[in-house]
Amino acid sequence: MGEPLKVGVVGIGTISKAYFEHMAKLSNVKVVAAADLDVARAKSAADQYSVRALTPDELYADDDVDAVLNLTIPAAHASVALAALNAGKHVYGEKPLAATRQEARPLLEVAKQAGLRIGCAPDTVLGTGTQTARVLLDRGDIGVPTAATAFFVSPGPEPWHPDPEFYYKPGGGPLLDMGPYYLSSLVNLLGPVARVTGRVGRARQERTVGSGPKQGTTFTVEVDTHITGVLEHESGVLTTVVTSFDVWGAKLPRIEVYGSEGSLSVPDPNTFAGEVAVLSAGSKEWTVAPVSGGYADSGRGFGLGDMARAIQNGTSHRANGDLAFHVLDVMESLLESGAKGGAPVEVESTVERPEAVPEGATPDVA
Known part of the structure; x- marks a missing residue:
């Protein structure tokens, strides 16, 4: 296994605690930074989880961040994802992918053109x-x-x-x-x-x-x-x-x-x-x-681990942008x-069923 995917979290709300705690179980992702429009929230998460506190713009520009975990409110999903993609970062976000299909389509197009990955919750279906x-x-x-x-x-x-x-x-x-x-x-x-x-x-x-x-x-x-x-x-x-x-x-x-x-x-x-x-x-x-x-003892963020494994192996990830768009x-x-x-x-779009998760699999291998 190569180096872990270095992740910056944007949006320190109620759900972020579950992500921080469960991603700590994964060997192929490492959270390195936290950002929020509320600076105090970012600083609190940074202190609690031993990561750096940044503004969102600083996080997008940071060379030590490979992927952005987008935990903002639904109305901001598209703008945050697009900013991260334009900065050359992979993106994994909370659901929905965007508030509308019109907002979501450019995300898939930009990611495809740039050779970047988009993942999206829920990853509960991988359990x-x-x-x-x-x-x-x-x-x-x-x-x-x-x-x-x-x-x-x-x-x-x-x-x-x-x-x-x-x-x-x-x-x-x-x-x-x-x-x-x-x-x-x-x-x-x-x-x-x-x-x-x-x-x-x-x-x-x-x-x-x-x-x-x-x-x-x-x-x-x-x-x-x-x-x-x-x-x-x-x-x-x-x-x-x-x-x-x-x-x-x-x-x-x-x-x-x-x-x-x-x-x-x-x-x-x-x-x-x-x-x-x-x-x-x-x-x-x-x-x-x-x-x-399914992934045993899984939690929020295992879909990001699944995406990190797929990036390393050049394979498809399961909680992917095409599924989220459909x-x-x-x-x-x-x-x-x-x-x-x-x-x-x-329904205009279609999608392939994601690959099944075999029993006993872990996100860094399956």
């Missing part, structure tokens, strides 16, 4: 949960997949998040916030999506912050907060999907896949592990499947269909 489910599907444990369901419902992040307003601005909402976990898992399991039909709604025009210094303050909702629809995969599988910030509680599966010879229960795609269960045709009992694929394309297409009253919308 043992989704990857074990993929093994079972690919070997035919439930026969031929014909349909699936995917549900994410919640009352929204404002009861617990101290600064939730960005979730309700363009680039936010339940679909763009949580949809990437579900759609990335579905594409890994069932392949790309060709067409969508969607409907959208918005239960409230204002929300109230429920914790932290801003508790009790209200803000305006600028995006739809309940999106439901049908995804038509290129394989012919039909997936029913619901994402919502308007539901106080529900007893629903996260993801289930239905086949000619049985059903498959997939764990929460916002986690790296979890039980995968199978119900075979004619049986009344679900059986928990043994782990048979997921964004599907989500925007759903919103467009909803705005048109449910008229079907063709």
